[in-house]
Amino acid sequence: MKVEIIAVGTELLTPDFQDTNSLRLTAGLNSIGLKVSFKTIVGDDERDLTRVLRTALGRSRLVLCMGGLGPTEDDRTRETLAKILRRKLVFHKEIRARVRERFKRRGLPMSASNLKQCYVPEGAEILDNPNGTAPGLWLETKRYTIVLLPGPPQEILPMFESQVLPRLTGSGRGLTVRRIIRLTGLGESAMETRLKDVYAAAPAGVTITTLASPGDLSIRLTMSGKISRLAAVALLDGLEGMIGKALGPWIYSRNGESLEEIVGALLRDRSMTIACAESCSGGLLGHRLTDVPGSSDYFLESAVVYSNRAKTRRLGVPAALIEKHGAVSAQVARAMALGIRKTSGADIGIAVTGIAGPGGGTPRKPVGLVYAAIARGRGTKVLRNLFFGGRAQVKFQSSQKALDLVRKTLAPTPGKVL
């Protein structure tokens, strides 16, 4: 059963506006076991809308169409659908009564343009709209169900929850259970190569999708079907186990948590504190760690030491060391990690120094060269990295590498993070 969501509105075809209703609708549909196969966005142009509705009715069994039900000239969804289905528009007195009542409560006369909203394609059921003037419409034939919904979030979302979802329940195919596994430290193609057996082993009803951006990867497992929740969870557990074997060392989270949440939980568990020394990450490391509520329990401080003088004065990195090896070097990274640990009194010190670009690179030290270091009671560790991408990507990957260094230090058993 194919499901399609259509969003109508010329503003949704500009660079400034984005349809977000469909995300909420999708979550609701998923919760009753329905997946969305197509999303389409079209403007207020009647010919374009006709095309889009015709295409949708040709390929989808359930079509949710939102927007274009208002009182203005632009709003053509009702009329367009009636033409396509060759149904008359019928005047509904009840709609007029409700809209009139709504205006009355505000002490206003009903506007003439609102009369338009009282015309409805023959045979359509009306979905009441307590939060606006445009009623929703439900039209069912043997071949498809089409639902017209108003566009404003405060109107569509309550209507969808209270009137559309209940009608759809039972038309779904069982339930949907999802799981998100997140990884860092390897490339997309390397991950895919290692996932080959997992793809092959995935039982019917399970979809595996992957997503990659520089420094961060995720694997999403979705089980949909007529199956009990317990059985679905067991199936996903089995797949997760296979994925753990194939990719354990790179997995940092098995329930979609961010790396900073995982690191925070590890520190909290062990009653340890952390402090950072940042050069090329510019504060992003501290920013990410403090995005987690309650992080003040373990995060003490971050010294964003961009200038060499700050590296020396704040962290005690010897000026001679910087002179000899350069600010971007394994030696300085190590000294920064030791320096922040000592001066902050934290259990763990982490440091990042590198060249974020676009300027500042040399053949020997190119843009993207980043050292990440960790210092704790037992000693230090430094990693040399060469990251690709622009300034923002290099900064992100630097912070990711430093956080992952903490994770690996605190939870050295691959795949057993929490």
Add this chain to the structure above:
Amino acid sequence: MKVEIIAVGTELLTPDFQDTNSLRLTAGLNSIGLKVSFKTIVGDDERDLTRVLRTALGRSRLVLCMGGLGPTEDDRTRETLAKILRRKLVFHKEIRARVRERFKRRGLPMSASNLKQCYVPEGAEILDNPNGTAPGLWLETKRYTIVLLPGPPQEILPMFESQVLPRLTGSGRGLTVRRIIRLTGLGESAMETRLKDVYAAAPAGVTITTLASPGDLSIRLTMSGKISRLAAVALLDGLEGMIGKALGPWIYSRNGESLEEIVGALLRDRSMTIACAESCSGGLLGHRLTDVPGSSDYFLESAVVYSNRAKTRRLGVPAALIEKHGAVSAQVARAMALGIRKTSGADIGIAVTGIAGPGGGTPRKPVGLVYAAIARGRGTKVLRNLFFGGRAQVKFQSSQKALDLVRKTLAPTPGKVL
């Protein structure tokens, strides 16, 4: 001429992901006079993708299709398009050479799955991808032009700007000129009230749209039509003048620049340096300042002093002052700004201290209470703020307020920022 954008990826049909590339593509297309008529989102299912591509080629003259070009099993766009067009897939040695070179630079062997990306529908031109392994493809027939682009933003956006837009120039109808005015420090409804006369004065062909998020507002002026660039610019200049009169003190940028770019340009102009002391912003202030390429010329350091001990040790904030007034107080904010200025040797010191939430609030000092302070040669200034929103919003607004304090200090004439 109908233009359609297709986004391919099963994750884009879940509640968690949204296509944002299309907004940037739309902005680029608009800039050369092309409007988008349809946007479609489809999963990695080959049959669904076939349907969507067939529909698009039937109704649109230009089709931009992004995603599904990667090395994995899921990535089927190339193959699907070849089947629809009944073209063979041809192996391109140059692609293999480039991908191999890319892996070599990282010191890795080329993965076998990447070989897939070297097969291209016959007759397609190759668009080089300096930021990833998947090349883009350009296929032109008498009836339509179809462009396949990679999905990751860091790959598609540079490719679109540097290779797709230049090829499309000249195929538009008339031109579109846009301008983005950005503001901070006032609410959305206050801005709308002050814009009333501007809306009324806007000539035909000009669209004014506004966008608001906590701490940041923007006004977008778009002029489209058969008009010379000079005339369009003059029209927008007139409107911008009106907006400047109505909203001058809150405007920080008139060409879409971010606040950190504006502050960076002001510091560079005056050959001044800056350093930050951050508590509740957690490093975001340093992160934003260092997002600007070349910021090492004026940004010295940021002390992210989350713990009270760090405030005292790093910045010399007297423990007694914290004891007496609390870490979140005007007195401590001022001492932090003075402390970072003195210890860093910067011309300007800025500081932020507050309660980001969700925990830590009291009736007298609620979540969202934030003090921002600035210290320079002539003295100090402290602002008390009460921000709404969650942790992320409070952090962002804190950084925004501190940066705006720098802007206002360095460019005190309202509306004359650069």
